[in-house]
Amino acid sequence: MLFEINNLSKVYAGRKVLDIPELRLEKGKVYGLLGPNGSGKTTLLEILSFLLPPTTGEIVYGSRKVDFSEGFLQGLRREVVMVEQQPILFTTSVYKNVEFGLGVRGVPKERRKRIIYEVLDLVGMREFAEASAHKLSGGETQRVAIARALACSPKVILLDEPTSNVDIENQIAIEGILRDINIQKGIFVIFATHNTIQATKLSDHIVFLFNGRPASSVYENIFSGLISTDDNGKKYCSIHDKLKIAVRTNKTGYVKISVNPIMIKVLPARDARAGDHRLLGRVMQLIDEGDHVRALIDVGIPFSALLSQREYKHAPVMAGESVALFCPPESIEVV
Amino acid sequence: MDLLIDSLISAILLLKSLDAEVCAIVLVSLKVSSSSTLIASLIGIPAGFAIAFKEFRGKRMTITILNTLLALPTVVIGLFVYAFVSRRGIFGPLDLLYTQKAIVIGQVILIIPIVTTFTIAAISRIDERYRKSAMTLGATTLQTAGVVFREARFSIMAAVIASFGRVIAEVGISMMLGGNAKGFTRTMTTAMALEYDKGEFVLAVALGLILLTISFAVNLFFNYLQGRARA
Numbered sequence: 001m002l003f004e005i006n007n008l009s010k011v012y013a014g015r016k017v018l019d020i021p022e023l024r025l026e027k028g029k030v031y032g033l034l035g036p037n038g039s040g041k042t043t044l045l046e047i048l049s050f051l052l053p054p055t056t057g058e059i060v061y062g063s064r065k066v067d068f069s070e071g072f073l074q075g076l077r078r079e080v081v082m083v084e085q086q087p088i089l090f091t092t093s094v095y096k097n098v099e100f101g102l103g104v105r106g107v108p109k110e111r112r113k114r115i116i117y118e119v120l121d122l123v124g125m126r127e128f129a130e131a132s133a134h135k136l137s138g139g140e141t142q143r144v145a146i147a148r149a150l151a152c153s154p155k156v157i158l159l160d161e162p163t164s165n166v167d168i169e170n171q172i173a174i175e176g177i178l179r180d181i182n183i184q185k186g187i188f189v190i191f192a193t194h195n196t197i198q199a200t201k202l203s204d205h206i207v208f209l210f211n212g213r214p215a216s217s218v219y220e221n222i223f224s225g226l227i228s229t230d231d232n233g234k235k236y237c238s239i240h241d242k243l244k245i246a247v248r249t250n251k252t253g254y255v256k257i258s259v260n261p262i263m264i265k266v267l268p269a270r271d272a273r274a275g276d277h278r279l280l281g282r283v284m285q286l287i288d289e290g291d292h293v294r295a296l297i298d299v300g301i302p303f304s305a306l307l308s309q310r311e312y313k314h315a316p317v318m319a320g321e322s323v324a325l326f327c328p329p330e331s332i333e334v335v
Numbered sequence: 336m337d338l339l340i341d342s343l344i345s346a347i348l349l350l351k352s353l354d355a356e357v358c359a360i361v362l363v364s365l366k367v368s369s370s371s372t373l374i375a376s377l378i379g380i381p382a383g384f385a386i387a388f389k390e391f392r393g394k395r396m397t398i399t400i401l402n403t404l405l406a407l408p409t410v411v412i413g414l415f416v417y418a419f420v421s422r423r424g425i426f427g428p429l430d431l432l433y434t435q436k437a438i439v440i441g442q443v444i445l446i447i448p449i450v451t452t453f454t455i456a457a458i459s460r461i462d463e464r465y466r467k468s469a470m471t472l473g474a475t476t477l478q479t480a481g482v483v484f485r486e487a488r489f490s491i492m493a494a495v496i497a498s499f500g501r502v503i504a505e506v507g508i509s510m511m512l513g514g515n516a517k518g519f520t521r522t523m524t525t526a527m528a529l530e531y532d533k534g535e536f537v538l539a540v541a542l543g544l545i546l547l548t549i550s551f552a553v554n555l556f557f558n559y560l561q562g563r564a565r566a
Contacts, residue, residue, distance in 0.1 A: 049471055078473040088464040091486060100482075101472040152472060 001060075002027045002156065002188055003048060008057030010043050010212075018043045018212040020057070025190065025207075030182050032203030033192040036222055040212035041192035042085065045158045048190065049082035078105065081154040085161040085192075087145030089133035094125065094144050097133050101152035119147040123177055139170025146177055150185075157181065159191040163198065178202055196220065196304075200289060210258075211335065220304050221259035222335070227252050237334075243300045245327065246277055249334040256335050263331030264305040266295055268315070269322040279303070279325040283317050297325060338536065346541035356517075357538070361545055364522040367435050367513075368503040371442035376495050379447045383454025383494075388480060398455060404448035409441075409507030416441045416512055433514035438522070441508035446498040453494030457487040489561050496557055500550055 003025040010018040018040040025031055033041050046052035047059070053068035060066065061076060081101075089097045095116060102112045120126040123143040128136065136144060142162060149157055162178070163171040179202065181187045193199050199206050208215040225237040227249065236244040237257050247257060269280060281299035293312040297303045303325060307317075317323055349357060386397060418424055420431040420440070431437045461483050469482040484491070506524040513520030515529060523542045530539040 051467055051470060074473070074475060077471060080471075081473075082467075082471045084464060084467065086464075088462055088468060090465065090468070090482065100469070100474075104472065104474045104478050148472065 001025070002062065004060040006058045006060075008047070008054050008059065010040075010047065010052070011055040016212060018047070018054070020044070020212075020214055023207065023214060025188075026205075028182075028186065028188060029204040030178070030188075030202060031190045032199030032206045033190060033209060034194070034196060034199040034206050035192075035209035035215075036194055038211075039209040041194075041209055042160050043212075044209065045082055045160050045190065045192055048156075049080050049158050050076045051082065078152070079154055080156040080158065081149040081152050082158040083142075083145045083149050083160065083162065086138075086165060087141060089136070089141055089144060089148075091134055092132075093129070094120070094131050094133050094136070095129045097144060098148045098151045101148060105152065115151050115153075119150045120144075122150065122180065123147045124173060137170075139166035139173070142166055142170065142174060143177070146174070150181060150187075154187060156188045156190065159189070161192055161194070163193075163195075175202060197287060197289065197294070220261045221264075222256055223259075223301065224254060224256050226254055239301060243279070245279070245332065246329070247332050247334060248329050251334055258333045258335050259303070259327050260331045260333070261294070261304045261306040262292075263328060264303070265326040265328075266297070266305050266307060266315075266317055267324045267326060268317070269324050277327045277329065279327065281323060281325060283319050283321050283323055286317070286319055295323075297323060299325060339540075342536040342540040343544075345537040346544055349537060349541045350544065357541060357545070359518055360521050360523055360526045360542065363435065363518075363520065364503060364524075364546075365549075367438050367442065367509070367522060368499060370435075371439045371446065371502050372495060372499040374439065375443045375446040375450050375498055378443070379450025379494075379498075380454050380491060382447075383451040384458055384480065384484065386451070387455045387458035388483070398452070401448045401452045401455075405452060407445065407448070409445060409505050410511065412441050412444050413508050413511030416444065416508075420512070432512065433516060433520060435513065435520055437512035438509050438520060441512045442502040442505065445505065445508060446501055449498045449501060450494050453497065454487075454491055457490030457494065458483060460490070461486050492557060492560070496553055499553060503546065503549065 001024055003023070005020055005023040008018065008020040008023075009016055033044065035041050043052065047054050050066065050068070050073045058065060061080075066072070066076065090100065098116045098119060099112055102115060107115070117126060117129070120129055123146055125140065125143050125147060128140065128144070133141070133144065142165070146157075146159070146162070159178070162174050166174065175198070178189055178191060182189045191202070223237070223239045223245075225239040225245070227235055227237055227247070228244075229235050235247050235249060237247045237255060238244050245257065245259070249255070279299040281297040281303065283295055284298050284302070285296040287294040287296075289306070292306045292308055295305045295307060295317060297305060305325060386394065416437065417432070420426045420429070420437050422432070431440070465482055465486050466479055469479040474482065504524060506528055509515070509520070509522045509525045510528065513522065513525065515521050515525040521529075523546050527539040527542050530536065
């Protein structure tokens with residue numbers, strides 16, 4: 001086991017942003033930390049990279065219990081490197097940026113050059129070695145930041161939303177790099193993302209986070225709305241003027257709801273009968289995810305539904321087709 | 336107007352002839368101002384860095400006091416230091432009064448708040464991600480501070496230049512603690528004040544020209560360095 005987390009919490013200004021009773025992360029794997037914005041992914045990564053002390057709780061790294069006093073942490077930081085969501089490069093050349101971690105580790109100059117060009121090759125940035133780091137694009141900056149981290153030969157690399165601010169070309173390149181560094185260099189990779197497809201594609205294990213707590217599955221289709229009650233006593237969550245979803249809850253006022261995509265039924269619009277749990281929309285996108293087909297449906301807001309391959313073969317839906325979504329009460333959770 | 340133009344022409348001729356008295360005054364000014372800027376920087380930059388970098392009780396009050404000290408008049412500093420270095424003061428036996436050292440002491444007190452507050456502002460403006468990046472790449476606290484310092488270097492340099500500009504142009508401390516002794520403690524500003532009192536404008540204007548030229552040259556050099564770094 002590489003990381004063992006027990007009763008970990010982090011409180012900012014009186015608000016608990018992270019609350020993890022237990023989490024185990026095994027050596028050698030690629031972990032995807034999946035959750036929506038504000039779910040505590042960055043805070044968890046910063047704690048795991050020993051940049052931020054938890055408010056309470058215990059972390060065991062390797063077999064050592066982590067003491068979050070400054071003197072103890074520096075040794076650990078030399079094994080665990082984090083790449084931020086929007087990394088910043090020092091105002092010097094790409095080469096000197098990548099050299100930084102080697103310099104602080106006292107690696108001899110002659111060895112540094114070989115390592116620097118090796119990692120720049122790995123991220124496809126060799127020809128930018130002498131370029132000014134501040135003149136690079138977002139994707140190039142992200143790749144150099146990964147190279148800078150890799151040059152340190154870490155045991156663990158943590159990446160916070162590594163592809164959220166880059167174009168598709170750089171996204172493909174970065175995803176390739178993540179796979180390569182795990183397979184070729186044996187580096188343990190933990191990356192945060194809110195992209196379910198990316199997490200499924202790249203990771204051996206997915207850790208779901210929601211509102212700072214581990215969740216049993218990913219919360220998707222998260223919407224904020226106001227709870228209202230009709231004349232018959234039925235409760236609805238009004239997402240906007242034209243979109244109301246029937247819910248079962250005792251809560252009132254503004255709430256967040258999550259609709260489990262795997263429990264949503266997608267039917268051709270002609271087969272749909274009117275009802276509280278039916279929403280009419282149009283299929284915008286279909287994505288093959290192996291066991292499932294993900295359908296992105298516009299019902300006034302984008303809705304994601306996961307169909308099993310059997311369901312999809314039985315009643316295939318086409319892009320552009322009008323459909324009805326059936327969201328059974330048990331698919332809706334007020335969170 | 337004629338007086339000014341005539342003085343200006345005479346001043347240029349005086350400068351061209353490399354007048355010995357002018358050269359001596361300029362050298363004293365440069366020596367004193369450079370020394371006080373260097374000493375104040377050696378104290379003020381680390382102090383500003385520590386205040387900006389560390390969280391401690393009374394941090395905001397410390398910054399408020401430093402900001403207040405920016406408005407300290409030179410005559411107040413002159414009086415304060417005089418009380419210590421005059422014959423009756425506790426440092427009287429050191430015979431510092433009316434020496435270049437006394438001027439340097441006063442000027443250091445004058446500009447330490449400038450260097451410190453500018454350094455605090457410079458460090459505070461540096462993106463927090465620089466510090467985090469250095470730390471996650473394995474840097475020690477000192478190495479991390481070095482990274483932040485490097486990123487703030489031009490703002491800190493601007494603080495040093497502003498301080499140099501302040502001391503080379505001040506007159507109160509130089510006059511009260513230096514005494515304006517010819518060849519020893521006569522600086523450009525005290526000489527200009529004296530020449531004005533005498534109604535002799537030529538030397539005053541010549542020294543004024545030199546003072547402005549020095550300030551211009553220092554700023555030009557600073558801009559050149561900044562330009563090179565951004566290229």
